[in-house]
Amino acid sequence: MEILSLLLNGFAIAFEPLNLTLIVVGCTVGLFIGAMPGLGSVNGVAILLPMTFLVPPTGAIIFLGAIYYGAMYGGAISSIMLGIPGASTAVATTFDGRPMALKGEADKALVAAATASFVGGSVGVVLFTLFAPPLAEIALTFGAPEIFALMLMAFATFIGLGGDDIPKTLFSIFIGLVFGAVGLDIVSGEPRLIFFDIPGFFHGINFLVLAIGIYGIAEMLWTIEISQGEVMISQATITVRRILRNLAELARTWKTMLMGSFLGYFVGILPAAGATPGSLMAYGFAKTTSREPETYGKGNVHGVVAPESANNAASTGAMLPMLTLGIPGSPTTAILLGGMVIWGLEPGPLVFTDHPDFVWGFIASLYVANLFALLINVGFIPAFIWVLRLPFSILAPIIFILCIVGGFVPTLDMHDVWLMLIFGVVGYLMRKLDYPMAPAVLAIVLGPLAEPALRQSLLISGGSFSIFFNRPFAGVIMVLALALLFMPLYPMIKNRLFKKSSENPD
Amino acid sequence: MRMAELVMGIVMGVFSLYLMWKSAELPIGWIAGEGPGGGAWSFWLAAGMLACCVAIIVRWAMRITPESRSEEVFMTRRTLKVFLLIAGALIAMVGLFHIVGAYGAIPIFLIFYLRFMGGHSWRLTGGFAFVTPIATFLFFEIALQKTLPKGFTEPLFLPIFDFFY
Amino acid sequence: MKAIGKAGLLGLGLGLAFGIGMTSVAKDAVAWEPKKPVEFIIMAGKGGGADKAVRFLQSIIAKNKLSSKPFTPVNKPGGSGAEALVHVKNAADPDHTLMFTLNSFYTTPLRQPKLGIDISTFTPVGRMAEDTFLLWVHKDSGITNVDQFVAAAKKAGNKWIMAGTGKNSEDNILTDFLNKAYGLDMKYVPYKGGGRVAKELAGKNANSTVNNPSEQLGFYQAGKTVPIGAFTPTRLPLFKDAPTFRELGKDFVYFMQRTVVGAPGMSKDATAYYQGLFQKIFNSKGWQGYMKKKSLQGGFLTGDALMKYWLEQKEVQRGILRKMGAIK
Numbered sequence: 001m002e003i004l005s006l007l008l009n010g011f012a013i014a015f016e017p018l019n020l021t022l023i024v025v026g027c028t029v030g031l032f033i034g035a036m037p038g039l040g041s042v043n044g045v046a047i048l049l050p051m052t053f054l055v056p057p058t059g060a061i062i063f064l065g066a067i068y069y070g071a072m073y074g075g076a077i078s079s080i081m082l083g084i085p086g087a088s089t090a091v092a093t094t095f096d097g098r099p100m101a102l103k104g105e106a107d108k109a110l111v112a113a114a115t116a117s118f119v120g121g122s123v124g125v126v127l128f129t130l131f132a133p134p135l136a137e138i139a140l141t142f143g144a145p146e147i148f149a150l151m152l153m154a155f156a157t158f159i160g161l162g163g164d165d166i167p168k169t170l171f172s173i174f175i176g177l178v179f180g181a182v183g184l185d186i187v188s189g190e191p192r193l194i195f196f197d198i199p200g201f202f203h204g205i206n207f208l209v210l211a212i213g214i215y216g217i218a219e220m221l222w223t224i225e226i227s228q229g230e231v232m233i234s235q236a237t238i239t240v241r242r243i244l245r246n247l248a249e250l251a252r253t254w255k256t257m258l259m260g261s262f263l264g265y266f267v268g269i270l271p272a273a274g275a276t277p278g279s280l281m282a283y284g285f286a287k288t289t290s291r292e293p294e295t296y297g298k299g300n301v302h303g304v305v306a307p308e309s310a311n312n313a314a315s316t317g318a319m320l321p322m323l324t325l326g327i328p329g330s331p332t333t334a335i336l337l338g339g340m341v342i343w344g345l346e347p348g349p350l351v352f353t354d355h356p357d358f359v360w361g362f363i364a365s366l367y368v369a370n371l372f373a374l375l376i377n378v379g380f381i382p383a384f385i386w387v388l389r390l391p392f393s394i395l396a397p398i399i400f401i402l403c404i405v406g407g408f409v410p411t412l413d414m415h416d417v418w419l420m421l422i423f424g425v426v427g428y429l430m431r432k433l434d435y436p437m438a439p440a441v442l443a444i445v446l447g448p449l450a451e452p453a454l455r456q457s458l459l460i461s462g463g464s465f466s467i468f469f470n471r472p473f474a475g476v477i478m479v480l481a482l483a484l485l486f487m488p489l490y491p492m493i494k495n496r497l498f499k500k501s502s503e504n505p506d
Numbered sequence: 507m508r509m510a511e512l513v514m515g516i517v518m519g520v521f522s523l524y525l526m527w528k529s530a531e532l533p534i535g536w537i538a539g540e541g542p543g544g545g546a547w548s549f550w551l552a553a554g555m556l557a558c559c560v561a562i563i564v565r566w567a568m569r570i571t572p573e574s575r576s577e578e579v580f581m582t583r584r585t586l587k588v589f590l591l592i593a594g595a596l597i598a599m600v601g602l603f604h605i606v607g608a609y610g611a612i613p614i615f616l617i618f619y620l621r622f623m624g625g626h627s628w629r630l631t632g633g634f635a636f637v638t639p640i641a642t643f644l645f646f647e648i649a650l651q652k653t654l655p656k657g658f659t660e661p662l663f664l665p666i667f668d669f670f671y
Numbered sequence: 672m673k674a675i676g677k678a679g680l681l682g683l684g685l686g687l688a689f690g691i692g693m694t695s696v697a698k699d700a701v702a703w704e705p706k707k708p709v710e711f712i713i714m715a716g717k718g719g720g721a722d723k724a725v726r727f728l729q730s731i732i733a734k735n736k737l738s739s740k741p742f743t744p745v746n747k748p749g750g751s752g753a754e755a756l757v758h759v760k761n762a763a764d765p766d767h768t769l770m771f772t773l774n775s776f777y778t779t780p781l782r783q784p785k786l787g788i789d790i791s792t793f794t795p796v797g798r799m800a801e802d803t804f805l806l807w808v809h810k811d812s813g814i815t816n817v818d819q820f821v822a823a824a825k826k827a828g829n830k831w832i833m834a835g836t837g838k839n840s841e842d843n844i845l846t847d848f849l850n851k852a853y854g855l856d857m858k859y860v861p862y863k864g865g866g867r868v869a870k871e872l873a874g875k876n877a878n879s880t881v882n883n884p885s886e887q888l889g890f891y892q893a894g895k896t897v898p899i900g901a902f903t904p905t906r907l908p909l910f911k912d913a914p915t916f917r918e919l920g921k922d923f924v925y926f927m928q929r930t931v932v933g934a935p936g937m938s939k940d941a942t943a944y945y946q947g948l949f950q951k952i953f954n955s956k957g958w959q960g961y962m963k964k965k966s967l968q969g970g971f972l973t974g975d976a977l978m979k980y981w982l983e984q985k986e987v988q989r990g991i992l993r994k995m996g997a998i999k
Contacts, residue, residue, distance in 0.1 A: 033650075039650075042717070043650070046717070046744075047650045047651060047652070049726060049730075140870065140873055140874040141874045141875065141876075142874065143871060143874060143876030144860075144876065165571060167558040167559075167561035167562050167565065168558070168562065170554065170558050171518065171555055171558035171559065171562070174551045174552070174554045174555045174558065175555055177547075177548075177551045178525055178529075178548045178551045178552050178555065181529075181547055181548040181551075183749055183750070184749065184750055184751065185532060185544040185545075186837055186838075186861050186862070186863055187544065187838065187861055188532065188533075188543070188544035188838050189751065189837050189838025189839045189840070189843075189861065190532055190544050190838075191750045191753065191783070192529075192531075192532060192544060192545065192548065193525070193528055193529065193548060194750075195528065197785070199749075199750075199753070199754055199757040199758070200754075201749075202749030202750035202753050202754035202757075203747060203748065203749030203750075203754050204749065217596070221589060221592060221593070224588060224592065225585050225588065225589065325870065325873070325889065325890075326866070326889035326890070331717055334717050334866075335717060335726075337723075337866075338717075338722060338723040338726050338727075339726075341723050341727065342723075342726060342727050342730050344960075346888060346889060346892070346964075347889060350889075350892050350893055391624075393619075393620070393623065393624030393625075393626065394620065394624065394626070394630075394634070396619070397615065397616055397619035397620060397624075397634075398634075398638070400596060400599075400615070400619075401612055401615065401616075401638065401642075404596075404599065404600060404603075405608070405642060405646065405654065408603075408654065408655075409646065409650075409652045409654075411745075411747075412652065412653065412710075412745055414600070414603060414604065414655060417600055417603070418600060421596060421597060421600060424596075425593055428589075429510075429514065430514065432510070432580065432581075433507075433510060433511055433514050433573050434571075434572070434573055435514075451547050452862075452863065454541075454542075454547075455541050455542065455547075456860050456861075456862065457541075458540065458541025458542070459540055459541060459858065459860045460832055460858070460860055460876075462539045462540075462829065462830075462858075463536070463537075463538065463539050463540060463541050539829070647708075651708060651741050651743045652743070653707070653708055653710070653743065660707075660764075663707065664706045664707060667706065667707045667708065667740060668706075668739075671708075671739055671740050671741065
């Protein structure tokens with residue numbers, strides 16, 4: 001009951017006129033920043049941080065929290081409408097969101113994403129309210145071996161994502177992992193894979209550079225080739241009746257939403273993991289457990305719902321170690337953490353007892369922000385649909401410009417823009433030859449998390465792999481991951497042996 | 507298509523070799539008591555890429571994949587023309603970023619694309635060419651404080667900054 | 672019809688003319704002021720100690736309206752700061768390019784001579800603080816002083832895990848010192864960023880760390896970790912119970928500089944402006960409070976004194992790196 005009264009007090013704070021205004025403004029701003037390819041919640045929060053000293057700390061964190069939420073909602077918009085993930089957290093949303101938009105179901109996909117985000121955010125914030133301190137303790141004990149096991153599990157859920165051509169799928173995974181290794185080797189402290197000694201490679205190959213190159217430039221070139229530059233992206237319409245019908249259909253995805261929410265939340269609270277692996281794993285699990293996995297990637301609404309509920313739940317989850325341990329679970333929470341320091345608050349285990357108004361006002365504002373983000377998002381859907389109905393020969397150059405500016409902005413380095421163009425052109429040629437591209441994008445996100453964790457674990461154990469099995473959490477996750485990894489491989493191998501003679505000759 | 511499949515396999519195979527060679531700048535073996543060396547991860551993954559390329563070429567020779575049997579041309583003349591035009595325009599735009607800056611390159615690209623490739627009216631073309639850079643400036647430079655490259659047009663922006671800040 | 676296009680061109684033309692007119696006026700102004708947003712490069716990633724400090728500086732500038740143009744932080748952590756150094760060295764507009772540096776300002780050019788960085792060409796703006804280092808252990812380990820630490824670490828041999836922020840980093844230097852001074856064989860495991868290192872200790876995935884106070888403060892206040900020794904000349908006011916290594920008979924003092932550096936070739940007027948600005952910030956209540964809370968030491972240094980400090984520190988670092996075998 002103590003929690004309830006604290007929470008009610010928090011709501012009183014969140015509903016103060018200033019804070020409520022900040023929530024609405026934050027959600028709207030966040031939505032648009034998140035919808036831009038190249039700009040995600042990290043950029044939104046970092047950029048608006050200096051503005052927050054104008055208001056008291058509680059208002060400031062409420063504002064940034066609202067931006068964070070809005071941006072998480074907005075990330076789905078560019079994934080669905082343009083097929084370009086605005087941030088790594090929205091990669092999995094493109095897999096089915098984009099095909100839905102191409103089928104003329106953009107409105108359904110957008111509503112599904114918004115609703116799933118709402119459910120994910122709500123589940124996340126409820127779990128946050130109830131179990132913050134004990135979960136923080138568990139998250140604290142997660143070290144390098146557990147993180148590596150978790151990354152392996154994320155990969156395992158994705159083994160079936162590629163096409164039927166196994167060598168090409170593996171090639172795509174490997175090249176993504178190698179590109180992810182560019183930059184600095186943390187363990188030996190040496191620069192690595194600095195091609196032709198170009199200094200731009202020191203910061204590694206940013207995930208966005210590859211993602212925008214492949215999903216933006218290459219995909220656009222492909223669409224233009226198919227349509228010869230004359231067709232619209234989609235013929236979506238939007239009416240109240242359609243929205244209601246979509247909502248009714250969405251109700252049937254509640255299991256996927258809840259699965260995504262819980263999975264996302266628990267992955268999100270782990271330091272260094274964050275929302276991206278959470279959303280990928282939710283998609284993978286939804287597909288593996290589905291009765292019709294073959295419809296995934298072709299516009300199955302479950303494929304939008306799972307990652308979207310997970311990434312919002314995870315972004316709430318990531319706030320937990322930030323507030324209670326002072327450890328950011330994602331780059332965005334790292335900035336929020338910096339913000340708290342600026343406002344004169346020391347995040348950490350004592351923040352709940354020392355600044356209850358701040359913490360509970362913030363938590364309550366997350367409930368409110370979640371609701372407003374949903375309403376604002378749904379309200380803007382007709383506008384987004386309208387944009388999609390512009391002739392493609394107008395939309396295409398605008399998207400190209402967004403891609404180029406979006407590739408430049410995160411690092412403010414033209415090097416990345418050139419690299420993105422190269423990825424786009426080569427990616428287009430490879431795509432024509434049926435090389436699957438999604439595995440490469442996933443690999444470049446997960447690789448830089450997995451490799452240091454593997455090497456740190458082996459350093460700790462003195463080179464012995466037993467470290468992954470003789471720790472309780474790592475052991476359980478590892479066994480699950482290995483089971484998932486080899487389960488789909490077995491029928492694949494079996495199929496190959498028998499399938500060869502009967503393969504379709506077209 | 508058949509030819510393209512082989513060429514891509516070989517090019518990527520050569521690229522894998524380059525990556526392996528580049529990775530070998532750091533130790534690629536197992537360091538006792540420490541685990542793999544700094545280059546091992548990328549070296550062995552690049553070796554995996556090479557193995558995949560070999561498999562792709564073998565499958566090409568055995569005509570297993572659809573692409574290796576396809577007699578279709580990889581790119582028709584028309585496709586090639588569109589591809590070269592757009593890719594060329596993009597490269598030119600990014601190149602112009604260095605010289606005339608974002609706010610010079612964006613209108614030039616839009617005018618080229620809308621008017622000469624899209625065949626839209628001058629009115630629509632002009633409208634977009636005028637509004638897009640302004641919207642870009644207001645959103646990125648003023649609202650988000652992210653400076654885009656300006657090339658030699660830089661001095662023109664100083665009074666604009668004075669006005670906004 | 673063509674009206675919009677023409678109006679656009681006209682507008683553009685007017686804008687250009689206006690622009691040229693205004694710049695010539697601005698040149699006559701007496702005191703130098705930034706003419707466009709100032710790029711404030713951070714040699715480290717988002718969320719680290721340097722990043723937090725820069726964002727705090729940025730907020731002081733904006734809050735007190737100390738500059739007419741905004742300061743925009745840009746993280747360039749690549750190659751232990753190599754990317755930042757090269758970027759600032761080749762800055763297109765040195766008058767609007769600043770960098771916030773760590774000790775990698777010295778060590779990265781020493782370790783990567785190929786970069787061709789000579790730090791004496793950079794413009795000394797202002798040393799804002801020196802960060803300190805302490806030796807930390809987990810409270811549950813029962814260790815309360817360095818003697819117990821040495822006994823425990825000796826017993827564990829190379830099973831004793833020291834977490835730090837990267838190979839050959841400041842943390843590595845301190846670990847090497849401890850290993851040598853006390854005849855230990857601790858294993859150094861590098862992580863990305865000081866916050867992560869602090870967490871590894873609090874989560875008992877490491878046995879000890881040499882974090883900055885700001886990184887461990889939260890866990891210290893929560894009673895999870897304790898400092899048992901300080902790498903400072905005198906005890907730190909926040910951690911009175913942690914003796915200095917000098918007191919313990921091992922004369923080793925080590926600081927991390929937090930300095931604002933200007934790009935090489937910065938004009939005299941601009942240098943004077945930034946030096947004055949950061950002096951003002953240093954003296955502000957906001958920064959002084961931040962220093963106290965984060966247990967930061969050191970006074971403001973600028974101009975020739977700062978350059979002298981750099982060159983001295985560079986030699987100190989060269990000696991340490993050589994001893995470690997990281998450079999010849």
